[in-house]
Amino acid sequence: MEKSQLKWYGLERDHRIYLYRDLEKNFIEIFRKLRNGEIPETEEEESSNIPDLRILMLEFGKERIKESRTEDRFLIRFYNLRSELDRIINLYFERVSGFGAFAGKLLDDMDPCALFRELPSIMGDGPNKKIIESIALTGKKLCDLRGELVTFMSEEVKIIMPNVTTIAGTELALDLLSAGKGLQHLAEFPASTIQVLGAEKAFFKHLKTGSPPPKHGVMFKLPHLTGLPKGQRGKYARSAASKIAIAARADYLGSTIDSVKMKNDLEARLKKIRGSGSSRARPGRNTSRQG
Amino acid sequence: MEKSQLKWYGLERDHRIYLYRDLEKNFIEIFRKLRNGEIPETEEEESSNIPDLRILMLEFGKERIKESRTEDRFLIRFYNLRSELDRIINLYFERVSGFGAFAGKLLDDMDPCALFRELPSIMGDGPNKKIIESIALTGKKLCDLRGELVTFMSEEVKIIMPNVTTIAGTELALDLLSAGKGLQHLAEFPASTIQVLGAEKAFFKHLKTGSPPPKHGVMFKLPHLTGLPKGQRGKYARSAASKIAIAARADYLGSTIDSVKMKNDLEARLKKIRGSGSSRARPGRNTSRQG
Numbered sequence: 001m002e003k004s005q006l007k008w009y010g011l012e013r014d015h016r017i018y019l020y021r022d023l024e025k026n027f028i029e030i031f032r033k034l035r036n037g038e039i040p041e042t043e044e045e046e047s048s049n050i051p052d053l054r055i056l057m058l059e060f061g062k063e064r065i066k067e068s069r070t071e072d073r074f075l076i077r078f079y080n081l082r083s084e085l086d087r088i089i090n091l092y093f094e095r096v097s098g099f100g101a102f103a104g105k106l107l108d109d110m111d112p113c114a115l116f117r118e119l120p121s122i123m124g125d126g127p128n129k130k131i132i133e134s135i136a137l138t139g140k141k142l143c144d145l146r147g148e149l150v151t152f153m154s155e156e157v158k159i160i161m162p163n164v165t166t167i168a169g170t171e172l173a174l175d176l177l178s179a180g181k182g183l184q185h186l187a188e189f190p191a192s193t194i195q196v197l198g199a200e201k202a203f204f205k206h207l208k209t210g211s212p213p214p215k216h217g218v219m220f221k222l223p224h225l226t227g228l229p230k231g232q233r234g235k236y237a238r239s240a241a242s243k244i245a246i247a248a249r250a251d252y253l254g255s256t257i258d259s260v261k262m263k264n265d266l267e268a269r270l271k272k273i274r275g276s277g278s279s280r281a282r283p284g285r286n287t288s289r290q291g
Numbered sequence: 292m293e294k295s296q297l298k299w300y301g302l303e304r305d306h307r308i309y310l311y312r313d314l315e316k317n318f319i320e321i322f323r324k325l326r327n328g329e330i331p332e333t334e335e336e337e338s339s340n341i342p343d344l345r346i347l348m349l350e351f352g353k354e355r356i357k358e359s360r361t362e363d364r365f366l367i368r369f370y371n372l373r374s375e376l377d378r379i380i381n382l383y384f385e386r387v388s389g390f391g392a393f394a395g396k397l398l399d400d401m402d403p404c405a406l407f408r409e410l411p412s413i414m415g416d417g418p419n420k421k422i423i424e425s426i427a428l429t430g431k432k433l434c435d436l437r438g439e440l441v442t443f444m445s446e447e448v449k450i451i452m453p454n455v456t457t458i459a460g461t462e463l464a465l466d467l468l469s470a471g472k473g474l475q476h477l478a479e480f481p482a483s484t485i486q487v488l489g490a491e492k493a494f495f496k497h498l499k500t501g502s503p504p505p506k507h508g509v510m511f512k513l514p515h516l517t518g519l520p521k522g523q524r525g526k527y528a529r530s531a532a533s534k535i536a537i538a539a540r541a542d543y544l545g546s547t548i549d550s551v552k553m554k555n556d557l558e559a560r561l562k563k564i565r566g567s568g569s570s571r572a573r574p575g576r577n578t579s580r581q582g
Contacts, residue, residue, distance in 0.1 A: 062395035074393055074419060081386045081426070088379050095372045102365055104353035128365060131443045135372065138436045145429045152422045 008034060008057075009050050018044035019051075027056045028063055072160050072183040075153060079178045082149045089113075089142050096135060099123060113143035163247035163259035167240070167266065168222065175218035176244065187252035194248070195219060195241035224270055232273050239269045299325060299348075300341050309335035310342075318347045319354055363451050363474040366444060370469045373440045380404075380433050387426060390414060404434035454538035454550035458531070458557065459513065466509035467535065478543035485539070486510060486532035515561055523564050530560045 005012045008031070010019040020030050021043045030040040093112035096119065100107030103122050107115055115122075116139030123132050154170040161183065165173045179197040180186035186194070196203045198217025206213040215234035216225070222240050225233055243262045250257040296303045299322070301310040311321050312334045321331040384403035387410065391398030394413050398406055406413075407430030414423050445461040452474065456464045470488040471477035477485070487494045489508025497504040506525035507516070513531050516524055534553045541548040 071418070074390075077386070077389055077393075078419075078422070080389075084382055084386045088382055091375055091379055091382075095368070095375045098368055098371075099365075102368075127362070127447075128369075131369070131439060134436055134439050138432050141429050141432045145425055148422060148425050156418075 006034070006039065009053055010044050016046060017050065019047045021045050024051050024056070028060055031056075031060045070183075071156070072177060075156050075160060075174070076178050076182065078149055078153055078156075079174055082146060082153070085142065085146050085149065089139075089146065092139055092142065096139060099132070112139070116140045116143060161248070161251040163250050163257055163262075164244055166259040167243055167247050167263050172218065172221040172223075175221060176248075179218050183248065183252050186248040189245065189248075191238070191242035191245040194245050195237050224267075228270075228274065232276075235273050236270055239273075240266055297325070297330065300344055301335050307337060308341065310338045312336050315342045315347070319351055322347075322351045362447070363468060366447050366451060366465070367469050367473065369440055369444055369447075370465055373437060373444070376433065376437050376440065380430075380437065383430055383433065387430060390423070403430070407431045407434060452539070452542045454541050454548055454553075455535055457550040458534055458538050458554050463509065463512040463514075466512060467539075470509050474539065474543050477539040480536065480539075482529070482533035482536040485536050486528050515558075519561075519565065523567075526564050527561055530564075531557055 007017075009023060010017060012018075020026075020040055023030060026042065030042060033040045089112050093115065097107040097110065097115060099119070100122070103124065105122060107122070110118075116136050119136040119139070120129070120133050123129070153174055157170050157173045157177070158165050161173050161177065164176065164186075168176065176186060176194065176197060177183060180189060180194070189197075196214050196217050197219070199214035200217070202211075202214035202217075205211050216222070216237040219225070219237045219241065222237060225236060225240075228236055243266055247257065247259055247262065250259075300314060301308060303309075311317075311331055314321065317333065321333060324331045380403050384406065388398040388401065388406060390410070391413070394415065396413060398413070401409075407427050410427040410430070411420070411424050414420070444465055448461050448464045448468070449456050452464050452468065455467065455477075459467065467477060467485065467488060468474060471480060471485070480488075487505050487508050488510070490505035491508070493502075493505035493508075496502050507513070507528040510516070510528045510532065513528060516527060516531075519527055534557055538548065538550055538553065541550075
């Protein structure tokens with residue numbers, strides 16, 4: 001290694017270039033080691049024909065982008081697709097339910113997915129039979145996909161955020177992941193931020209005008225929260241948020257914690273809050289707020 | 292029939308009620324004749340047990356609503372569904388194209404339907420493979436339905452409005468049907484109304500503020516119209532509108548006219564307008580208007 005210089009494409013020694021062997025095939029591995037300051041475990045071969053480093057670098061860049069988009073971000077995309085699907089199903093339903101007039105039936109108050117299933121039999125035979133069947137089938141496919149997405153996401157979130165899911169349930173875990181824009185952010189937030197995620201508007205109104213701070217945003221879906229009187233919900237949301245903050249950090253780092261115990265502790269806390277009754281709620285302050 | 296009174300449920304004669312025979316089964320036929328002032332061709336039978344006329348009347352009403360919703364109105368519903376489908380496909384595409392980031396590819400400028408076809412191969416294998424395939428399939432189904440609707444409607448419009456379609460083409464015929472809210476309306480409109488259908492906003496602005504009147508609304512899709520200089524489009528649209536007005540009346544009444552000759556006449560007129568050139572366009576007036 002005397003008088004030699006490490007380069008992206010190999011070594012330069014005595015004014016000659018020694019390329020890393022198989023640079024064009026193994027460039028991702030080679031570049032990764034170079035980035036980490038290691039010398040790639042590959043031999044060099046003398047060559048004057050340097051491959052187009054620009055193209056290799058671009059490919060390496062794409063690869064790195066791909067890696068930084070981890071499963072939690074993918075899950076957020078699926079989450080957004082499901083929300084859009086809800087909207088799409090309603091738009092589609094609005095148009096399709098109008099067909100009911102031709103069958104002398106009011107279909108507007110039917111469940112969308114039930115309508116798509118039953119549409120062909122409602123409309124009966126006629127010159128439009130085939131196209132009606134196709135329309136119904138497309139609606140059914142949209143509903144099916146929605147179901148598949150819900151199932152898939154509730155399985156995925158258990159893998160990605162096992163601890164948070166144990167404490168908060170799959171639905172809330174997904175909402176938190178989406179509102180926090182990723183597991184890394186969620187792990188970095190203090191508990192107080194997690195408590196008001198999704199209530200940003202009310203929170204900034206509080207900072208600006210001094211209105212009461214929100215007690216919860218997406219945390220509204222916390223199990224048992226709605227069972228509490230309004231004056232005691234903030235207390236419960238705060239306890240839960242601190243446990244979720246710890247759980248999110250463990251999930252992000254992949255470390256093991258006893259999330260079942262945390263869940264039980266939270267339930268014990270819930271009982272205590274319930275037991276303390278409305279006597280502890282500060283009158284005229286905590287009663288009329290909405291998160 | 293002396294001393295007898297015709298009623299919806301039968302005859303009243305000498306203070307006794309004679310129901311129409313099979314009133315509960317044949318009420319639609321019986322009621323229809325009564326509405327037309329005819330006496331139903333059915334015997335009467337003496338009975339004191341009058342069926343629930345309210346229910347029969349409701350059923351009769353539904354039947355009449357069904358009949359008044361004829362195929363042209365059904366076609367308008369399909370037309371609206373297709374427009375909604377365009378919007379839905381774009382909404383769906385927006386969410387799905389975002390997945391490209393995970394494959395290191397920019398998919399936002401792809402054709403939506405091509406993206407849905409190719410998505411599984413773009414994304415490759417992975418834990419999300421199955422759900423990605425389902426998402427792609429749903430997108431494909433939306434695109435397929437759109438194609439089916441277009442084919443179906445272009446066939447239907449030829450049956451419902453054969454003459455208008457010959458002159459205006461399937462696309463414009465559908466637009467006119469939808470903008471006119473049914474074949475009956477279209478048959479009743481004067482040619483001048485047909486000419487500006489779909490340009491209501493510009494037309495009422497013209498009436499209110501004296502701005503130049505619109506030359507065309509949906510008629511913008513008239514064959515060869517865009518090939519003309521702007522100053523001559525109004526002339527051609529006016530000629531076409533008068534022919535379409537005649538054709539729409541024939542279509543509504545189901546009478547036969549030589550629409551092919553009308554089409555040829557219109558094309559001859561087009562040549563004449565083209566031939567007259569810009570010399571006949573009134574300067575400073577017809578040149579800068581948009582419908």
